[in-house]
Amino acid sequence: MQNTRLSGNSSRKFDLQRIVVLAVVIVLAAVFSIFSRDFRKFSTVVTLLDSFYYFCFIAIGVTFCLISGGNDLSVGTGMVCYALIGGFCITKLGLPTWAGMLVTIACGLVFGVLNGFLVSVMNLPAFIATLCTMLITRGLGSVVCGGAVNWPARSSPNGWFRNLFKLMVLNSSGKKTPVPVGVIPILLAVIIMSLILNKTRIGRYIIAIGSNKEAARLSGVNVVKYQMSAYIISGFFAGLAGIAYVCATTSSITPGSGAGLELDAIGGAIIGGTSMTGGVGSVFGTLLGILILTLLKNGLPKIGLGQDWQNIITGLVLIFAIYIDVLKNRKKA
Template sequence: MNSKLKRICSNQQAVVVCALVVICIVFSLMTDKFLQPTTFTNIAKSAYYIAFMAIGVTFVIATGGIDLSIGTVAICSALIGGTLMEKGLPMVLVLLVILATGCAFGLLNGLMVSKLELPAFIATLGTMMMSRGLGSIVSKTKTISFPQGEQPGAWFRELFMITRADSFLPRNFPTGFVLLAITVFIMALLLGRTKIGRYILSIGSNKEATRLSGIPVAKYETIAYVLSGFFASLAGIAYVAVFSTAQPNTGNGFELDAIAGVVIGGTSLAGGVGSVFGTIVGVFIMTVLKIGFPYIGVQSHYQLFITGIILVFAVYMDILNRKRKG
């Protein structure tokens, strides 16, 4: 491989940003429907819950681990909270229960991986099954509908999308972009500028050396999984805020979109390298493809094929980058 391509591959984040810009330009040139307000609303609706899951699992992947449970944990958390809502629990407490449920699953994953030393793939695969089953048990396999419009408790939806006609912002305005931007900024600082982030990246780079240096590896590995669980439950809130319902036996596959976004964004599956900003760009690449294809007459399932190609290329760039660094 020539040196020019190696230099390109060494800066994967710059590549994915350029790729997102190019994709948007191509869709804009191919159809005038793409640059419409409804397009960006649809992109927001499709990206919110995947983006929050991806932010959390970035920390796990940075340790060299994986979390396959985030999709089902997101829906399970929403189903548990929604069931309590139907029993009369105030919406504020419902949201807290949802977040606590995600953290509990994250803690379980972290303890199984760090204390019991189970392979992350197996531990989180088991949690994926447990959370999927628990959501069905608690909800008694029925769909849970969350408040809409002027119904009591519907206010939480305004955090992600303006739905009320009397708001000072236009209806369907994606307020969640503000929440997402703030979250990305905070979590990027956490990963890149704090002790927690440095230790998490150190675990991914060389777990044994990190342990020998006196760092409590189990503690920070567990923290990474708790963060993943917390953001999975936040994704569950975003999902029901946008789509209004949570259905049992769903959520499978969400984790694949989130993990793909993380890897495409430059976080290494081998651990030790992570970027929250890159993760968000990776998620939006997939979302723009999903929304843009139908506008040009291409069936949306082609997104899976192209995302697969992008994912393989992203992993290949990571391998080349690691070889270059020795």
């Protein structure tokens, strides 16, 4: 009882965390800009955003699984797998580009349903269930496609889709300049998913299940259905990420890649204030969390800290973020 009282200011703390995260984004961007002339270049921003898009999509999906008290480890390898199968349909089966994109999203949905079935109907622990589908998606792309796949190049008539995230326009001097229009779908996704999370039954029940599954069940919430919907959302966004991924990738898509991305995505969500134990989280927070990780990934090399340092610093940031989550939970327990 005493403990319940102690947690009286936790909701305010949560807001504080978001302000801190926003401040970190600004500070990081400022520091990198000051110390690296290279970082200030427009082309750097465009490159940074390329990886940010797909990263952000999978993290938005994973956020819903985390809030429901679960997890989804299949999103990283899944994203690559769905993109491979979609690309295979275009290049090998001759489907139009839009159909290939739909296939990519459909694959995501299928695996979302599978994950949801394993977790909510078969009651497998989410961590293990999605670890298994992570392995499955890792191998499946190669089995279906038989090797690397190239989505149509920008120059080809079927390459129009690349403009969805990076639009090439002629500037005044007659040179082609990229405009990072991918920001628009990302912002749309954040707004819509925030609305779904906070203002619709799906979101409300996902939070309720993550907060106290038994209480939600006793209140008449269809726990199986809504727990499953969190995984379907995650799968759908892994599919969207697949499309953003091929738009950002000019070389061929390699089967079996994408492992590790899911951990970064989960890390980003947690930095953004989503709780590992469920019931708490925000889509906007995830956006900021991913922004921090993307800034670190792109900025550190520019100030002379290579891949190794990048991993070390990302790890330290994550420890810090998870520790804040643990502290918040300790007060509630």
